[in-house]
Amino acid sequence: MKKLMNSPADFVDEMLEGLTAANPSLVRGGETGRVIRRADDSRNKGKVGVVSGGGSGHLPLFTGYVGKGLLDACSIGNVFEGPTVGSCIEAIQMADGGKGVLRLYGNYGGDRMNFDMAGEMLEDEIRTTTVLGTDDIASAGPEERKKRRGVAGIIYAYKTAGAFAETGADLDAVTAVAQKTVDRTRTIGVALSPCQVPGSDKPSFILAENEIEMGMGIHGEPGIWRDTLRSADAIADEMIDRLLNDRPEGAGNRASILVNSLGATPLEELFILYRRARARVQAEGIEVVQPLVGHYATSMEMAGASISLLFLDDEIGPLLASPCECPFWTVR
């Protein structure tokens, strides 16, 4: 699998160098060099900080969502590896405005361990809380929802928690909004072809020429089934069926749909999927608001897509609609 890169060892740092050079609203900081913070320096604003972090290889996730009304800072690991404790500490410190910091990241063992340790090491200095993204319905059953992995749907929690923090809400309230958003978000992905970690000599998994995998994770974690490619409508139908069957209590009748490319899948195919997903959700009597279709959480050059639903209520609906600004997601 061909990549436009130099030494694999420099992949992440060179990527961050380019990302920040192209986007002056993002500033790279910390002794580790593995933290991105807002250029407008939210530390001085006396608001709750919202921090995320995760492995590289998922742009715009995670660092791309640093900006007003979203994240204040983000720690970043090597490709498909969690961020170090040091970078998590630095990210929390950079996001701290004296009102505490929400740690909001995907449910992966390495990320949890390092963010937990960072929180403990800072506990005399900065009050922190934790909300884990657990939106991937393919990764565990509904009775084990807390064990699910976090995937693309976490951006909805960035949005609502970030918007609420901007209003001056306190840490417990911001944390509750993030948790409620995660609780009301459901995602499932489908992979068509693999990706390859820079420096590795083989792809992270193999799919046969006409094979797809339903429910695969964003690092190639096993999904629900592997079988032959079928029509976009059949795939969208199964994904929407699974999402709706898993809908949260009190889901209500308004939802946002996120149709996300895992990397190589082009916009054309995403719009074909979205067209069907929207029709199916509407047919359930659910109003579709603020759809997102594009590259929001990728696995480098993996082909495939994920569909997420966020079931809105009167609290998180307005927070989703309120202004935010980062290089990859702007709401006015």
Added chain:
Amino acid sequence: MKKLMNSPADFVDEMLEGLTAANPSLVRGGETGRVIRRADDSRNKGKVGVVSGGGSGHLPLFTGYVGKGLLDACSIGNVFEGPTVGSCIEAIQMADGGKGVLRLYGNYGGDRMNFDMAGEMLEDEIRTTTVLGTDDIASAGPEERKKRRGVAGIIYAYKTAGAFAETGADLDAVTAVAQKTVDRTRTIGVALSPCQVPGSDKPSFILAENEIEMGMGIHGEPGIWRDTLRSADAIADEMIDRLLNDRPEGAGNRASILVNSLGATPLEELFILYRRARARVQAEGIEVVQPLVGHYATSMEMAGASISLLFLDDEIGPLLASPCECPFWTVR
């Protein structure tokens, strides 16, 4: 090559259905159903209209750039095929606000023939002018610049012509700005892997496992050389060298850089390329302003990237910086 689609015959119409459903600022119209216009209906504004068009398979190009300060309407053909005369006529009519319409599209035979015919058929009704995108330096030498193909760099002309039209400038002035922008834009692409037209049983070209092609066009048109993959810096260096060697007279010392994914190439790799491209351009004493890094003009799932330079002057610099709004490019 696996695609998320239904019948290949429905690929374009289903894509347009999803595109417009997800983006209410874009309205699909005309008897052909192959025109996208601004929802805010620029026909009533008494300004010069700016129209483009081209084959499908390049999103966000061409239809994605319909919006305030950019295109007023766009005709769209089948995948990698020019738009029909009928859709070109409809697009021109929809963009007409009584001050004439600029036809601004890439230099391809089919597109030229149909846009020319549409202009002739409307000549008693609507005054039109033509500017052709000719930014691909790999497709003909500097002495035959008018024969070059139009690729990603055409979006710069959308931006400046669209911005100038919004100021109330007349058709000749808008046309001159578009032509000047094309004259000051240079692009070169590199392909790492092919794409495949929906319904076709084979990719549009074949590259060996470790082979790349410098200068390949966005439909797989032959490039300058085909050889083994090299480092991102070596590739960026060659692309920037070629662009700078071809720089227009009076290029000046300010430029925008566009690093564009041809489809499958992820953001991480684009930022690695951008980092080097920017350093090389700066080393020439050229200030880099308003960089663009992302998916701006694709060839479906083709892997690879293009780099464009727009050399600014005191007229087009402010037009590039002025506000615009479409689903894929917002300037405030």
